[in-house]
Amino acid sequence: MIDSTKFWAVVPAAGVGKRMQADRPKQYLPLANQTVIEHTLSRLLQADVFTAVVVAISVEDPYWPTLAISKHTNILTAPGGKERADSVLSGLRFIRDQAADDDWVLVHDAARPCLTTEDINLLINTLVDDAVGGILALSSHDTLKNVQGTSIHGTLDRSHIWRALTPQMFRYGMLKSALEAAEGNPAITDEASALELQGYQPKIVEGRPDNIKITRPEDLPLALFYMEQQ
Ligand code: CTP
């Protein structure tokens, strides 16, 4: 039997990058002769598994149309939303006529340009037979404190604490319903949290530490360093 389950990538790229304090959204800042988002999308295309990569872009974004990659045949442009979760949902709705409920969707931040094919394949190969899906994550090396104001009120059991990365991989139908059910809920900061709210227990797959999210100015030289090492 031929398995017709497709893989889609959805890339939220409609943020303004407030913490980056730059003159443009961080996904358009230069990084080794390309913009951040060009690296991110090239890496998803290179994996050669996605039927299409759906990019959620702010409707007022003047930068996106100037990039050649915005015209790539495997890249679709959907309108972005108010919060990250709204952008992801918009991307999912954009392919509603082509995607089947059982298709897999990998949601990946535009601001994570150091993603490797190795991590994409690890996530897919680990979860492809899973009932729910899951996310790339990293364990925490530092001791973690519960802090109120500036006072420590306890130490967390680190063995149960993981940092959520992207891609996050879920079935199209399940993910879309979970995000629709959670619309407007500010606690939904990633896809897994929407599924958790529905009572599911997504899996974690240990990812590479170089898959950083560009958030603050110091992250750009760090991303460049990781790229040179890869
Ligand atoms: N994002 C989005 N739509 C939004 C907000 C964020 O598509 N309304 C995207 C960002 O473009 C980014 C990813 O979600 O690729 C992760 O979000 P974050 O790192 O928080 O980016 P920004 O929201 O742009 O940054 P900041 O929070 O510092 O403003």
Ligand code: MG
């Ligand atoms: Mg943000």
